[in-house]
Amino acid sequence: MKLLSVIILLTAVAFSPLYGQSKTDEQNVKQVINGFFQALSDEDIPSLRSYCRTDFTLLESGEIWSLDTLEAKIKPYFGQGARRINKIDFKKIVIKGTSAWVVYFNQADMELNARKGTINWLESAVLTKNEGQWKLTLLHSTTLPKKK
Template structure:
């Protein structure tokens, strides 16, 4: 009985420590991708600074370029993330993470995975994205030993 209690306590502590590894600023990234899933362009714009740039698979985009790509559709997008690491220095945060999206439409489903990094700055008390870098993995390639956590909308 004591051994079972110890194992459960250890599992709880491990789960808690993983939850603590997620920086507060990552909520802004969550907000951006939730808005993309809902095709909410206004909320997408609210997550970035005026000088935001996205380095998207070899191209330089603004938030307006991203908005143009996120068009209302009949698919459902479910987001998953796995944070690799992050570093915060005052009001500036850099974060590296895996991003997975599952696009489902009727009986079809497609999974897309990106390796991403982001720079966020605290502006007037709010964390905003100033830069993102996104590299899409080839179809069917999944990174080894990565545990994705489904985004809660």
């Protein structure tokens, strides 16, 4: 019985770094996604880009966008006093080595010129880890119909 207890304890100690790393990776993946949308809200292009690989691809409304396309699409709205508050509801995170894929609901409460609205998306993201850093590789965004 003592031997079994020692084996269980040693196994738990041996594998605890792997468990901790997985949790840290999951937290870091969430932070990248949250940070990306916060940078979008803050109108902070350098920060937005820092969360993405240079070959980042966004699938948005049936179109394929690069980081340059995304920047060109959002920049005209900067400086107009818009407010955007993001709510990310993570549904699934799968991490396999240096790759991760994520499924989440994204809700943005927005305000511009005293007009308020909410937009909801179902999104999936693929991230890759390079030199200890998770970066967005692919983001697929599907706008959900307005609730009646």
